[in-house]
Amino acid sequence: MNKLLKALIFDNQLTLSVLDTTDMVNDAIKIHGLTPLTAAALGRTLTVSTFMSSNLKNKSDKLSVTVAGGGVGGKITVCGNGDLQMRGSIDNPTVTLPLRADGKLDVGGCVGKNGRLTVTRSMGLKEPYSGSAKLVSGEIAEDFTSYYALSEQQPTAIALGVKIGKDLTCVGAGGVIIQALPFATEETLKKAEDIMANLKNVSTLIEEMGAEKVIEKYFGSGVKYEEYHPEYKCLCSKEYIEKLLISLGKPELDDIIKCEGEVKVKCQFCQTEYKFGQKEVDELFK
Ligand SMILES: [Zn+2]
Incomplete structure (x- = not known):
């Protein structure tokens, strides 16, 4: 089951979101016939977009995200709503690239970094709000961190991961996202940075321990969180x-x-x- 756990941590100075989007990524793999490479690129974008959708005020508010970096995968499009019903696509779902020198999937090469990411939020009858930022690496987490800093002036730390098993299904996908509230102290920010620096392999953590245990291990056992259940769901008719x-x-x-x-x-x-x-x-x- 997909999960999003949201909590306030460190004297309510930071918001913490931990996502398990393994099932969502597997749905996307089945629908689009994704390769491990495109599953990682689209899966990371679906994961961060799920987090963004959870910050919409109303369940019927809509989010739409495009990432167009000129890489071999082409443009990524993800849509969602406040009810956390998510869907996405990538222009070239069947492309592959050689693994990077460190053995990881070359998501940066798939997405490309010559372009922008754009986020649009539609809230009822109001004019949609749109923001965008230049891509940094095409690795998605860095790109959205930069988007939050530049376009929303919101200090944000993002770790995302998608791990594909031997049978080409996703065995672990998710993310850990921390945002600072305006009154967060330097000391708290430093503490959060140190934890995030240790959170290197989010997909393996989700695979091996699940979202709840990630919170317990990295942020303490006393953290109280709200649990939500996002899903891959298309609303076409x-x-x-x-x-x-x-x-x-x-x-x-x-x-x-x-x-x-x-x-x-x-x-x-x-x-x-x-x-x-x-x-x-x-x-x-x-
Ligand atoms: Zn549809």
């Missing part, structure tokens, strides 16, 4: 696709039917294919 088609206009759709026999629309996030014949297209414009 036939009605939603119909609205998109109507916005294209009937002549365009008639043209497609003439050439291809039917209108096929595949959802980018769950790969569900919606098909519309002439009769159904006519119905849409009645």
Whole structure:
């Protein structure tokens, strides 16, 4: 089960979030046919986006994240809401790259660092809020740390990890994210930095001990936390696709039917294919 544990730590000076997104990454692998490399790139982005979604005020508020760094994987898109229903895609799900010299997946090469990451939050009827930052390394955690510092002026420490087993399923994925509240002291920040420096292999920690034990081991057994259950869930529907088609206009759709026999629309996030014949297209414009 996917988990997000949230707590206030060190005299309520910091917020701590520990995520186990193993099942979410496995759902993404199954839907998109991801390689270990693209699973790591999309999985890390899904994980940090789950954290960001948990900071939305209302369950119906929406988050959308794009990471476009010009790497071999192409653009990553992740969407979510305050209810922690997450979905994502990557342009080139089947690419691979040689392992780095240290034996790790070359996520930086997959994502690239020549570009930006953009975060958009939509809250009800208000104008959507959008912020962006230049990518630092394409390794995702560093990029979002930089985004928080530059675009949101929020000191944030982020560790993310996705570990893929021999059978190409994800055996451990998650993250540890700490944010400083405005009154956090230098001493507390130093303490948090030291802990994060020791938290190198988050995916292995999640695999071997789970999110609860990570809190206990690194932040003490007395930490009280709230538990949430994020999931990979696409919210597309036939009605939603119909609205998109109507916005294209009937002549365009008639043209497609003439050439291809039917209108096929595949959802980018769950790969569900919606098909519309002439009769159904006519119905849409009645
Ligand atoms: Zn879908």
